[in-house]
Amino acid sequence: MVEQTWKKWIYFYIPLTVFVIGTLFPFYWMLITAIRPDEELYRSWRAVNNAPFWTLHPTLSHVQDLLAKTSFPRWLWNTFFIAVVSTTISLACGLLAGYALARLNFPLAGFLGTSIFVTYLVPPTLLFIPLADIIRNFRLGNTPWALILTYPTFLIPFCTWLLMGYFKTIPKELEECARIDGATRFGAMARIIFPIAVPGILSAGIFAFTLSWNEFIYALVFLSSPERKTVPVGVVSELIRGDIYFWGQLMAGALLGSVPVALVYSFFVEYYVAGLTGSVKG
């Protein structure tokens, strides 16, 4: 018995603790920096701080500065607006396409399904150059539409893939019953299948929303004026000027803009995982 607990510590508790500390440390570090007063942040290299891992004088001044002196509230709104519109577009397309791929028999079904899966894997690194040229030609540069139109490149395949997996878990018989009772295909789809699929739709929507909230490359390339930027780009590009880092505000921005999203994400992760496994098992 004594040997058992000893083993459990070696194989379970110790690795678990190491993992959890490893995953959470950067977040703790951000929090500490965000509430550390300037006198502790900017000091000469000779005056060594004896409390590197915590602070004895927590302050909220960085948060106040961030909200009052930078365009941070503006970035929040931009990010929110872009994420909502692009998610809505992608979800609508993905819903219809996912339904067709999961439920209807037609030639090319397999081909189109695989193509959509493959497009999910085309990296932004390949796409940003041609997209930059298209955006330039349509004079959409530095507007939210540049992002609203480009985010579906990864959101549509993602939503379609996830929802297709979800639709496949709904028994066909439900729909057939509705059809026998006189519903049209669209009637059955809208009144029977979509309501059942609400959890799937919800999770696809939340994940599409967070994916666009977190997107970096396109936002970096297509937006240039400070007040148009999104949170991920704004925080990094406007609060770092050359080699000058506004550390406190930077960290406060990093926390404020993202913690709510990350928390929502974590609550819905089970749905997401179910969607992923559904599409892997087919």
Place this chain on the structure above:
Amino acid sequence: MRRREVGVAYALLAPAVLLLLVVLAYPVAWEVWTSLTDLSPLKDGSGQFVGLDNYRRVIGDPQFQRAAVVTATYAVATTAAKLAVGVGFALLLARPFPGRALVFMAVFLPWAYPASVSVIGWYWTLSPPVATAYSLVMGQMKHAVDGTLGTGAWAFLSVSLFNIWRGSSFIGIFLLAGINAVPAQLFECALLESGSAWRRFWLVTVPLLRPFLALAVFLSLTTGFADLANVWMLTAGRIVFPVIGTQAYWLAIQGGQFGLASALSLTLVPGLLGVLLLLFRIFDPPEAERA
């Protein structure tokens, strides 16, 4: 009836396919064409056709060769590490224990959190600008690493660490879903049949999780090959060590050489296709199973 169904199917797929054609297929075609020209937004008119010149220039460039090696090393090394840590996460979380939900969230947070801002936390952790006893140690470590392995080695390590931190979180959760999808009896049988946990892991867990492992490796390798965001963010856009993604970014957006940059980023395609084919060969591809 059957005819109508086909029509309905295409009608439902139309919005998605149309949008993808406009923002995906067209850009890719454009990129392939541009890579054969000397197009640049700095010059007037459309670019001149130059054949395979851009590719010849890219491949002959020693900087590219270095970037290609770094990119491949980066993709393979981080994938291996992510997989190891991810499997660790999944196995630890597979059995219930008090506080599992909290640990679960802690494990998932790195992936759920926007990379561009969590990277700031990492930057601070690895190169602390505040004078503390801790920052002196990190500074010395940087010098030691750069001194023995050459300049940029520390940056390479930092980016890899960050990528592993983020990626293993996703792979862990993903594999956990895989373990949960396997009937528990299979694991229980294995527990009775074999004594060694090590053997059990290789002979039972790995084969059962094969499709999940394949997909995880695939996603990790492709994002690794095409990584631009992570490297860009952690090095704040400076090229401390080159990967193909950042080189293409500098050429296209800062240098305005669309033709050359297109050729450069298209050199990623053989790598990506290679990974795809390899995995479809070795593992049951998830898509083919369905078809």
